[in-house]
Amino acid sequence: MEIREALKRIREHKPRKFTQTIELIVTLRNIDLRKPENRIVKEVVLPYGRGKKAKVCLLSRRSGYTKERLENMNKKELKRLAKEYEFFLADAELMPVVGKVLGKYLASKGKMPTPIPPTLSEEEIKDMIAKKEKSVRVKIRTQPQVQVPVGTEEMKDEEIEANVKSFLRELLATLPKGRSQIGSIYLKGTMTPAFKVEVRL
Template identity: 45%
Template sequence: MAFDRQKLVEAVKEAKARAKPRNFTQTVEMAVNLKDIDLKKPENRFKLEVVLPHGRGKEQKIAVIADGAVAEAAKKLGLDVFSGEQLEELANSPRKARKIAKEYDFFIATAPLMPKIGKLLGKYLGPRNKMPQVVPPTMTNLEPIVEKLKKTVRIQLKDNPVVHAPIGTEEMEEEKLAENAEAVLNAIINKLQRGESQIKSVYVKTTMGPAVKVER
């Protein structure tokens, strides 16, 4: 890959150094600018889920929409659970549906409830790229899925030739943030028709800090 791991480390280190102290833990983000790509063609757009080797550095909020065995398994893991009956209640409460879609980072749902979810929550989850991960209604061990989602970031290429992704927090080590950035870059490169030659530039920054270019 044209991006050396050490160059990523140096850019992350500079971005953290240039960020002014804030009264909250800032996210470290990256922006990957692309070139020579026609986004009018749907096949050139993409949505991806990338598992970061070192996680997000902060807790992800995961909700489960299920009844029966899956609901019980979710409760044992301390997850918020919405039953099929509660889902029906959202039909008359767009405000609550919108709030739920905004509040949680990821959703897990059982297959039989997906038609209802599409009808009642689809218009709120779809634009946020948060449609649920579907599991069988008999699944009793959600832990592997939950642990994976805690380390996952969703990225997409839509109308503009740039992909944004969080790669951790400012409290994480530079090397770990660089490895997370590398995972995102590799995922993007694998989706591009001509690979890394279509990457114009890469920047990293903290939430409120200035962007720092990753040298090649």
């Protein structure tokens, strides 16, 4: 079915008292994940955002993070920080200590921070944060499947459709053999079944 028909069915399926997230599920084929070169961790910026902003942690002197503060955080605090935020930005000068104290909690989740060059202005840093808030992470390591949020049921159909197509183009550009490695594509709400869709790019 078409993307918009799937969205219609999602909205009609047992209305909930909360705003459901619309999720895109893509199954892959003919990809050997035993080979490290086929494992993918990548961030994709959605043109219309996720409907709900991703949580971004700014590890910077601007937000009160110093080398000393990071070094004095205990294991519980570090784990909570890694779990609470989806994306991280860090001052370039703090990257060595971030890697030392937070690396083992972030690396396995594909959440290592993006460095902030010291020459960036405050406006440029705000732009970096805004892009992260609209981003989703592709993580293909052990299972040949990707599942990411592409909006909420309150967003317009054309916005969600644009997000889906933009994400798929980025995914295709990353896969070694492109379209031939895409198996099936589904859309689902938080509490709905998954609906198989056909997408023309």
